[in-house]
Amino acid sequence: MGRKSADNYESSEMFVEVAGAVGRKIAKLREERGLSQRQFAAIAEVSGPHFGLVEAGVGNVSLLVLIKIATALGVGIVDLFDGAGGPKRSMDSAIVRLAGSVNRVEQLFDRRRDEMARYNEELREFLDQYQADRDREQEKPPSSDDH
Numbered sequence: 001m002g003r004k005s006a007d008n009y010e011s012s013e014m015f016v017e018v019a020g021a022v023g024r025k026i027a028k029l030r031e032e033r034g035l036s037q038r039q040f041a042a043i044a045e046v047s048g049p050h051f052g053l054v055e056a057g058v059g060n061v062s063l064l065v066l067i068k069i070a071t072a073l074g075v076g077i078v079d080l081f082d083g084a085g086g087p088k089r090s091m092d093s094a095i096v097r098l099a100g101s102v103n104r105v106e107q108l109f110d111r112r113r114d115e116m117a118r119y120n121e122e123l124r125e126f127l128d129q130y131q132a133d134r135d136r137e138q139e140k141p142p143s144s145d146d147h
Helices: 002-010 011-031 037-045 048-056 063-073 077-081 086-139
Strands: none
Touching: 002 048, 011 048, 011 063, 011 077, 037 048, 048 063, 063 077
């Protein structure tokens, strides 16, 4: 009966999401190191086919295999789970990323507003100077050269 419960959990949305996220994280870290799956599997001392399944997020990977992979990648085992906390964790991290993006947009708008105010002031000074020059020109009596 305990096995039936485990089988149901392994097909649950949360398990599939976490397994996929861990697999994607491992693939990303491996690719950053410029290694093929076959090369990395040999370094981590994990069979090639089994490593392929781990990266694909298929099946239930053992803690021993995760430790071998983390060690070969030179990261802590918890780093493999970064972003793999299930729906709530994913939502929380999405909200944090969104808040950071909003903050960056606000900063960009602030800079643009300051730039526009500066351009507006420069344009106003230019137009004032232009108008003053025109007024001076109009105040001059016509010279004999103008005829």
